[in-house]
Amino acid sequence: MKNQFLIENLNQLAQVDTTWMDDVTFYKNNRNWLDRSAKIALKILRTLRENKNKAHHPNSQKELADTMGVSPQYINKIAKGTENLTLETISRLENVLNVQLIELTNNYLITNTYEQIEFEGLFSFSSQQQIIEIMIMSQQEMANWSNQAGEYSYAMAA
Amino acid sequence: MRIGAIFAIQQSTLFSVAYDNELMEFKRLFDLWISEIEYLENFFEENKDDLNSNFYGSISIEEAIERTRKQAIGFRKKFLQLIQEADPNKLQSIFRPLSNSSYQLKSLSKEKSKADWLRIYAVRISENTYVISRGAIKLTQTMNERPHLQAELQKLEITKRFLIENGLTDESDFGFFEFEP
Numbered sequence: 001m002k003n004q005f006l007i008e009n010l011n012q013l014a015q016v017d018t019t020w021m022d023d024v025t026f027y028k029n030n031r032n033w034l035d036r037s038a039k040i041a042l043k044i045l046r047t048l049r050e051n052k053n054k055a056h057h058p059n060s061q062k063e064l065a066d067t068m069g070v071s072p073q074y075i076n077k078i079a080k081g082t083e084n085l086t087l088e089t090i091s092r093l094e095n096v097l098n099v100q101l102i103e104l105t106n107n108y109l110i111t112n113t114y115e116q117i118e119f120e121g122l123f124s125f126s127s128q129q130q131i132i133e134i135m136i137m138s139q140q141e142m143a144n145w146s147n148q149a150g151e152y153s154y155a156m157a158a
Numbered sequence: 159m160r161i162g163a164i165f166a167i168q169q170s171t172l173f174s175v176a177y178d179n180e181l182m183e184f185k186r187l188f189d190l191w192i193s194e195i196e197y198l199e200n201f202f203e204e205n206k207d208d209l210n211s212n213f214y215g216s217i218s219i220e221e222a223i224e225r226t227r228k229q230a231i232g233f234r235k236k237f238l239q240l241i242q243e244a245d246p247n248k249l250q251s252i253f254r255p256l257s258n259s260s261y262q263l264k265s266l267s268k269e270k271s272k273a274d275w276l277r278i279y280a281v282r283i284s285e286n287t288y289v290i291s292r293g294a295i296k297l298t299q300t301m302n303e304r305p306h307l308q309a310e311l312q313k314l315e316i317t318k319r320f321l322i323e324n325g326l327t328d329e330s331d332f333g334f335f336e337f338e339p
Contacts, residue, residue, distance in 0.1 A: 002284045006325035010173055010289070013324070014166035017174075020185045024238050027192070027231065035227075041195040042223055049203070081195030 033084055040090065040101045041081035047097045058096065067096050159313075161320045164289075168241050171249055174290040175317055184278075187293040191230035191276060198223045201295060208297035208304070214275070226295065229276050249286055253335040256314075278337040279310050281317050285331055291317035 052059035165182040174184035280288040292313040
């Protein structure tokens with residue numbers, strides 16, 4: 001092997017780092033919410049930039065933090081796109097920024113006609129906005145609803 | 159900027175430098191490309207003219223970021239597979255020489271117009287041994303067109319000097335390489 005001395009030297013100097021392998025495993029196990037978190041972060045950042053161009057409020061992470069009553073560091077963590085956000089935080093962000101960050105498709109309802117009837121019977125909704133409102137119900141409400149609706153709670157929380 | 163430390167991704171075959179007090183480059187790059195949406199949004203906003211040039215076609219910033227993350231995730235997975243296969247010969251199949259064509263202007267017809275813009279740059283010191291110096295998002299045809307790409311060439315030189323200080327004597331297999339998907 002050429003440069004044997006250098007390679008042995010590097011083997012001695014170098015610290016073995018396998019943390020990037022842990023990152024691969026972490027991503028594999030958490031892919032769904034990580035990808036969503038990244039998309040939410042991007043939507044927030046693009047909205048702030050658009051607000052800045054139009055001189056609307058809030059137009060910076062600092063202003064967003066102040067309006068929400070949270071620390072700028074927390075907003076900065078969200079903007080990285082790796083924060084596991086609660087529905088409550090998402091809703092607050094949506095209200096302050098006046099944008100929709102998550103959206104439920106109608107696929108679930110369309111492909112589960114029978115369940116749709118039951119589901120509609122329970123909540124009598126007619127628009128996506130109302131679905132979002134159902135999603136931010138309290139834990140107790142969710143537990144009660146879960147008991148009635150069985151597996152649908154999983155579909156809503158996903 | 160100086161090399162503060164060196165890390166082994168796989169002993170004897172793949173190393174990565176770390177500058178000053180930063181993370182090792184190999185990990186830092188994937189963190190940037192996958193987990194730093196703010197960085198990506200700023201980068202593509204600053205380079206949106208390149209993004210909208212005919213080289214890659216017209217791509218929105220949102221789409222560019224999604225592509226970058228997807229590409230980087232696949233990229234990292236590919237490295238993991240190669241490391242786990244523990245076949246040092248495989249490594250040389252993914253790095254290609256950073257030829258003059260990477261610095262010089264090529265006609266559009268010769269350049270693949272695909273949105274695979276992530277690059278990892280490395281110095282080869284032996285047939286199957288590479289030292290990663292840095293990486294970049296390459297939106298232009300050549301490296302000389304943008305300061306952030308010119309900086310990559312300087313990092314390769316800094317890495318070369320570091321290797322000479324630590325015993326690089328035989329330059330017959332030596333060269334600057336890049337890894338692109």
